Amino acid sequence: MDSQRSFLVIALAIVSFFLWQEWQKDYGPKPIAAPTSVEQTQNITPGSSTTGSNGDIRLTGDDAPSQVTAPTTPSAQLVSVATDVLNVQIDTSRGDIVGVTLPEYDLTKDSDQPYVLMRKLPGFEYTAQSGLIGADGPDDQTNNRQPYQFAQQQYQLAEGNDELVVPLVTNFNGLQIEKRFIFSRGQYDVRVEYFIENQSDVSKRVQPYRHLVQNIDNGESSSMMMPIYRGAAYGTSEERYEKYDFDDMAKKNLAINTTGGWVAMLEHYFVAAWVPDQTTSQRLYSMVSGSKGVIGTRSDVIELQPGASTVVGSTFYAGPKQQDKLAELANGLDLTVDYGFLWFISQPLFWLLTTIQSFVINWGLAIIIITIIVKGVMYPLTKIQYESMAKMRNLKPKIEELQARYKDDRQKMGPAMMELYRKEKVNPMGGCLPMLVQMPIFLALYWVFVESVELRHAPFMLWITDLSTKDPYYILPVLFGISMFAMQKLTPMQVTDPLQQKIMMWMPVAFSVFFIWFPSGLVLYWLVSNLISLAQMLYIYKGMEKKGLHTKKA
Template sequence: MESQRNILLIALLLVSFLIWQQWQTDKAPKPEPVLASQSGTDSSDAFVPESDLADGDIPATDAPVSAARRLVTITTDTLKLSIDTRGGDVVHAELLEHDDELNSDDKFVLLRNGTDFVHVAQSGLIGRDGPDARADGRPVYQAEQSAFELAADQDSLSVPMTYTNDQGVVFTKTFTLHRDQHLVEVSYRINNRSAEPVQAQLYAQLKQSEVDPDAEGGNALMASAYRGPAYSTTDTRYTKYDFQDVREANLNQTTEGGWVGMLQHYFVAAWIAPEQETNQLYSRARSNEGIIGFKAPLVDVAPGAEQTLTAKLWLGPKLQDEMAAAATNLDLTVDYGWLWFIAQPLFKLLQFLQGFVVNWGLAIVLTTFAVRGIMYPLTKAQYTSMAKMRMLQPKLVALRERYGDDRQKMSQGMMELYKKEKVNPLGGCLPILVQMPIFISLYWVLMESVELRHAPFFLWIDDLSVRDPYFVLPILMGASMFVIQKMSPTTVTDPMQQKVMQFMPIIFTFFFLWFPAGLTLYWLVSNVVTIAQQWYIFRQLEKKGLHSKAAS
């Protein structure tokens, strides 16, 4: 197996992978564009789930509310939230540590409630006495002021909002945010000042438009990151439940704990259900929107008693360590695909090295050195096998002349020759087969790891998660492939195959024009290390007389 055919194998595997990924992205039918009149701007005019009571106990919630409503703003060092006092929904969320675009003054907006796109986090109390089950619409909460901000000497900020029903029951919905965190605690304190028991049930859900008009168009040569619903149960650690699934069937899963989320590239919004309770996960399709949520168990609050119900809301980047601490399996939303068992260690290695060099580009370079160092025994076996195979060519030609079209005898003769000369015909393929999963895994690490978003390398490379703006790295990568091709011994005599091999560096350069700069950097450094290793191995083979004989 000569080097050129191995390169062709890489190309075929790579193209097949990209085509399969794009097919995965495009196979689902596209929903119709969202109309402004369908989405509206009223987050409270939304699906409210049935409680665990009999059907008919939950009246419609579309009736207008005459009470005044407003937005309450909560700002910490990491989050800026806007809460609609009607229902107490989070209708806008900015991530203050993340720019919308590189070097932009605007911050990344995770939740918003616009005319063309809706993504909001809703919660409430349903059941017989739940305020969100009222016949005249969802409750309008009262807050002491319209803006709250975490002070420099505070580690946490709690914002209570109250609503009192006609029976005198006081419902206090409190948002608690902590410094340097993306987790929001949302609690309901039910103070039953009435003479009758109060029965209520906590629910929380995420609503999102199926089509995002601001989403960047996917590149035909690049796999797209998943956007849509997902959930976790005790039986299923992490499952995507895309908008098509939501339209086709209502999710109905019962689990202890669990979470539901809306995923997108680098970021996630997720409701985390009470861990010690048995909760019901659900989904609904509404117009051109998808809804996924959970319901906690019904509770009874005796007259004169109080009870607090709590859920948690993650609003932030896909930071694996923080998400793992926030909820079981929430870190799996950093989806490395079916090669996660390779991607996870690669990311840990990247993260470890970055802690020393404080530069993600240098960490990629050092990771490449580590990977190629580990693979060196295979690389040495590859080039040794290539040299021995070249030496056997005259004997293989003689076998073909002797046996002609008798493939069985030809095969037997080749196997005896390989055994006699101690040559493994597959020795040149093994490093390629090992390297391809590593390449694909690193592709997903660079695609999914928010730490690399807007991470600079040096000079013109100011974002490793996007393509090289001047295409310098892809061109250098193609040139390094050309050098490897010229250094490698070959037995190809067919003119057509020779032309295909000559065009391989050009074809690969074209592919890599759109690849993330970090991935291209890895492949370029890997090629440079390969050139150095190849030069050293061939020198050792020349001392043994193998390379010179193979090249003669």
């Protein structure tokens, strides 16, 4: 098979792949301004509770959490917390996280505004809620309670300190509750702990929950060339990573029992996640409540005898999709860096890319070097491809002779062709194998460049200031088209059909147009790959000509 036919296969594969991605209809919200005040909107709790005849807490609509209107709490305020990597706002009515800003990440390239991940504004909500429900829980929908009390309204991680503790305190129906947010320097994960003491003379039963709430549709959508997933995901002891988008929520409420696990909301380079105690039983749930999607996890009921106390903890993460950090928090949480079905190729490539970058300190140079490595590893296959193509050209007269001899007998032509290939030691599919190997690598690198937050706003040189976005002047796609045209000239097509010839002639133009929307880092990779291929072709053809094999069409 000649290279032009292989290029056509690649083009059709790419088109099919991205058309399939377009059907997924994933969404990616753009950050908006940070919240400035508490908005008295609806709170969502994981079901109302009743006490059964056996004394167990039962949640009404167990797999379909309900929406309730929170009691009016005029005294509720925002507590602001600032660390070196997080700015967080906590609503004291229930201790919910209603704002998260990431000062280490710009809103846009060279912007002086930080990236706002979570916020609660009129018409839009993206928050992290948690609490204690059950017959004696203060956050049950039937209970009217006072907001948490706090010592100060603003907290700042002091220079030289590695930890900051923000305590909120309340007393409800004989339960003394302290909700602690524990922040660490340089960390995007926050430890959220409940210190609960039963100060009454009767037993108390509560059930911890935590979930994420987000508006389903904010009017922003991904494009065909940048199919960014926006929605929920979860992990269990059996399934490390599963997407559960808002359409899934609308069709069916998630209801899974597991040990440990996690739930998350994703938006391109960033993730918010709840990670409960990984050794305890959890109930993962979801729902659609009005215009909001909810995904969460609920722990088993805790019974406290009079005078008893306990500590219940979980981890909240809000920040960039840093794979190594996420992998430490929960099994499969690192897969929120979604490399798709080729993750097993993308992850090693990402590791190699970051390792190279740690030495060269430039992501563009790292991409060039990894391209050289990939092409070097694939050189034996490339050599097989071009040698196979040359042998097929040399066999063309004999093939045409067989075709003329058996033009009226197709049954005899097939075996005669196979015998000719065996005798001449030619594999007619030898030119396809390298292309079939390169295609998964191409797609795997595509997801590395699209999904890896490390490449977000990463500059290369000259006009390429962000390798994660398209070339602003389309220079790299044009250079790629020229390199592809040069490869065509070096291996002239053998097809005689005029229509096929025109398709092949316009292939470089079609690819250049496709690559206009691709991340410039990916186009840089493919351009360098083509240049290396040109050099390899010249070298291989020169060696074959010395052996008497024709490398060009006669």
